[in-house]
Amino acid sequence: MTSLGRHVRELIAIEGPITVERYMSLCLRHYYATRDPLGAGGDFTTAPEISQMFGELIGLWLLEVWSGMGRPNPVHLVELGPGRGTLMADLLRAARLVPDFLTAAQVHLVEVSPALRQRQQATLASSGLPVQWHERLEDVPDGPLLLVANEFFDALPVRQFIATERGWCERLVGLEGDRLIFGLRPEAEGPLGKPLRIGDVLEWPSLSIDIIQDLSRRLARDTGAALVIDYGYWGPAFGDTLQALKKHTPVDPLEEPGEADLTAHVDFHRLAQAASAQGLYAHGPASQRDFLLALGIEARATSLKMRATPAQAADIEAALARLTERGDKGMGDLFKVLAVTHKGLQAVPGLPPPSIAS
Ligand code: SAH
Secondary structure (H helix, E strand, O other): OOHHHHHHHHHHHHHOOEEHHHHHHHHHHHHHHOOOOEOOOOOEOOHHHHOHHHHHHHHHHHHHHHHHOOOOOOEEEEEEOOOOOHHHHHHHHHHHHOHHHHHHEEEEEEOOOHHHHHHHHHHHHHHOOOEEEEOOHHHOOOOOEEEEEEOOHHHOOOEEEEEEOOEEEEEEEEEEOOEEEEEEOOOOOOOOOOOOOOOOEEEEOHHHHHHHHHHHHHHHHHOEEEEEEEEEEOOOOOOOOOEEEEOOEEEOOOOOOOOOEEEOOEEHHHHHHHHHHOOOEEEEEEEHHHHHHHOOHHHHHHHHHHOOOHHHHHHHHHHHHHHHOOOOOOOOOOEEEEEEEOOOOOOOOOOOOEOOOO
């Protein structure tokens, strides 16, 4: 048994069952602090690790939005959960097209994992730009902001509630002998309303909402835009989306706490609503497929292939398919893209106009 596995069991033995949110939070902190989980040798692969085209197109997106903001200098260029730093490196390379942007941009990485911070430092060393690291978004200084978050919100803990005859009851993690098991808090929670169908699961991403609220207050006050890309859905919807992935294969989330990647799907509607409530525009969401096609990923692939060997050209083709294809094989429709901006930005590249009234 791992040390975290022992710790979680001791905690439950002393304090009683813990919420799914607390369980996820304990596991995720340990998981990200102790490894680089990305890539073929790790547990999962993300879009920037599949192809440089992804980050390059986001770089072009940022240049256009910065222009729309009136080219503020300085502008804070923030990434939440930058992984290996690949997305930031690729977008900064594309941004060289507009040297004034690179002069204005102050790079801030919000990252909790010491292991990944080291990795990001190595990846970004050649960018020539100073980089500041922060534990939380709150620590990033005030001022005009451009923020990106790819596969960040799915890595944050959620509370889960299950519809019972008594009303909504919070899902807990408890112990049966030495085995971790799911259970329910006996008493129902008041504020969630009366459930319609017994067995429905409602997920509540409290930390994601706190972060979007903080972000939105900044954008409303200081101007700017945030681009959120993740797998998820446009709620409200019911369902248990908690999943654990190890070596690219689903595993039981209660098996080996802290050793598998735990995620929950992102409810983009909830994020958009939280932003609208703070007086922002929410643009989209669009599917990742529509977003990347609108930004010109096919033309970018064609131009990369012209300078490529036949083997490299095949890789570029495969990456293009993986990023944009619909269904199980691709990330094209499971992944969604949402931008939130201050109200001075009526439109942003690649996304439908604001949909929710504030
Ligand atoms: N964006 C990257 C990595 C996604 S993995 C990519 O697309 O490849 C999730 C990232 O979020 C990791 O860098 C992880 O260490 C970081 N992370 C997870 N929880 C976090 C938190 N609460 N605060 C800041 N970073 C967090």
